[in-house]
Amino acid sequence: MKKLALPLLVLISFISGNAQVNNDEEYITFNDRNNKVHGVYLGLGAHYGELSGKAAYGGSFKIAYVANQRFEIGLAITGFESDQPLIADSEIDHIVTAGTVGIHLEPIMFSDKRVSLSFPLVVGAGVAGYRILSGPDFDEDFQNTELEDYNAVFLIEPGVSTLFNLSRYIQLEAGIKYRLTGKLNLATSPIERLNGFTAGIGLKVGVFNMGRNRYKKKLD
Secondary structure (H helix, E strand, C coil): CHHHHHHHHHHHHHHHHHHHHHHHHCEEEECCCCCCCEEEEEEEEEEEEEECCEEEEEEEEEEEEEECCCEEEEEEEEEEEEECCCCCCCCCEEEEEEEEEEEEEEEEECCCCCEEEECCEEEEEEEEEEEEEECCCCCHHHHHHHHCEEEEEEEEEEEEEEEEECCCCEEEEEEEEEEEECCCCCCCCCCCCCCEEEEEEEEEEEEEEECCCCEEEECC
16 A cells, blocks of 8 residues: 555646646636726825925825826815014014815826826815914914914915835825915915925825736636
8 A cells, every 4th residue: 555655646646737737728817907997095295395485394194096097086185384474573483374175186197107207286275374483472362363363265286296106005206386375364464375386205005006906717
């Protein structure tokens, strides 16, 4: 029996391997989702720019759906602030701040490459105004009416970005945008609009090509 065991094992292995080869030959590998690639991600970003000659800095949060790695649509939350001398008193430290929520749209070119080009656009609305960081003690009513004020604001922010596709799940972006806002009416403020260029970087984490899987189909 021991003498027959080894030849028997070799024979079984040969038959199994041959059956596997024949089985694989009866199938082809295909991908029927080349035109149906979907994705979704969360994004965090930081940006820097200028407002009335002073530094302006802030951040953003995005959640978006990616259609076929060529177009993004989602929700963007953006905020920024800038130190501004709104009244002629060096002892008063003012800060201009704004926060908006809007629709994020982003067509993408060369999406199948390691580095892509995109044209993001945010259309939204929010609140903008200024407040005191430090200064002399003022009457609360005077401070609320003369030194701090907030308005509703409408925002359009087009831009151009470079996308670095590190993997199926991580993407870096860097680009510039131009912020356009509606006219403000803030008490004692020389600033009427919050227009200006910003440069920023961001990180996107998600799945950008869900559905790009391969399947086996049996030959007729």
